[in-house]
Amino acid sequence: MNEELSPGSAAHVVELIARLRAAHPDAHCALDYETPVQLLVATILSAQCTDERVNLTTPALFARYPTVEALAAAEPLEIEELVRPTGFYHQKTRYIRESAARLLAAYGGEVPPAMDELLTLPGVARKTANVVRGEVFGLADGITVDTHVKRLAARLGLTAETDPVKVERDLMAIIPRDSWIEIAHLLIWHGRRVCTARKPACPDCPLNDVCPSAAGQQAVEQ
DNA sequence: ATCCCGAGGG
DNA sequence: CCCTCTGGAT
Numbered sequence: 001m002n003e004e005l006s007p008g009s010a011a012h013v014v015e016l017i018a019r020l021r022a023a024h025p026d027a028h029c030a031l032d033y034e035t036p037v038q039l040l041v042a043t044i045l046s047a048q049c050t051d052e053r054v055n056l057t058t059p060a061l062f063a064r065y066p067t068v069e070a071l072a073a074a075e076p077l078e079i080e081e082l083v084r085p086t087g088f089y090h091q092k093t094r095y096i097r098e099s100a101a102r103l104l105a106a107y108g109g110e111v112p113p114a115m116d117e118l119l120t121l122p123g124v125a126r127k128t129a130n131v132v133r134g135e136v137f138g139l140a141d142g143i144t145v146d147t148h149v150k151r152l153a154a155r156l157g158l159t160a161e162t163d164p165v166k167v168e169r170d171l172m173a174i175i176p177r178d179s180w181i182e183i184a185h186l187l188i189w190h191g192r193r194v195c196t197a198r199k200p201a202c203p204d205c206p207l208n209d210v211c212p213s214a215a216g217q218q219a220v221e222q
Numbered sequence: 223a224t225c226c227c228g229a230g231g232g
Numbered sequence: 233c234c235c236t237c238t239g240g241a242t
Binding site for chain 2: 029030046048049050051052053054087091095123124125127131144145146147148149164184185188196197198
């Protein structure tokens with residue numbers, strides 16, 4: 001670990017973002033969708049499921065129910081059958097139908113742009129709201145904290161918290177607001193490709209000299 | 223056995 | 233704070 005860059009300092013954050021940009025210039029939302037409502041549905045389905053698997057299930061779902069009206073009126077058992085491979089299928093089906101119904105009842109069938117409005121949708125909390133707001137409207141009232149962002153923030157020494165809401169608050173305090181949307185994509189991409197949960201590839205990581213958790217780096221500096 | 227772009231309820 | 237909800241991949 002480079003001793004001149006204390007974890008969480010402004011200089012550390014600047015360095016992290018620059019290196020992650022260079023390593024993952026293609027980082028972007030990996031969920032497939034055509035409309036804001038479809039992104040909302042795909043993001044609800046992404047809970048505790050790989051986006052790859054979500055993308056394998058949504059084409060049939062969106063073909064069967066192309067509109068928010070169709071989703072709201074869908075037979076629960078039919079949606080359950082289509083989304084079962086994503087896990088939590090009973091709850092996710094209810095969230096999809098009830099959120100679609102609420103979009104129709106309160107927002108003219110459109111996805112609202114305000115954070116507090118998104119949070120009134122069943123099955124939508126800060127993670128899902130941050131994803132949808134950032135992707136659809138380019139707006140950020142917060143930072144998407146999924147399992148990757150949470151894990152990497154901890155390993156990089158950017159937070160000592162484990163509760164995602166507290167992790168998000170810590171990140172918001174040290175990351176410039178104009179990087180809030182980008183940093184989540186970068187950390188997610190890096191988490192999938194390099195800093196994986198089970199076997200992080202520290203020797204191949206472009207952050208290993210600015211990461212307090214990098215395996216086998218500290219001894220060299222002594 | 224652990225992990226994946228979590229949320230709601232107790 | 234805790235727990236439950238779920239399936240597929242590794």
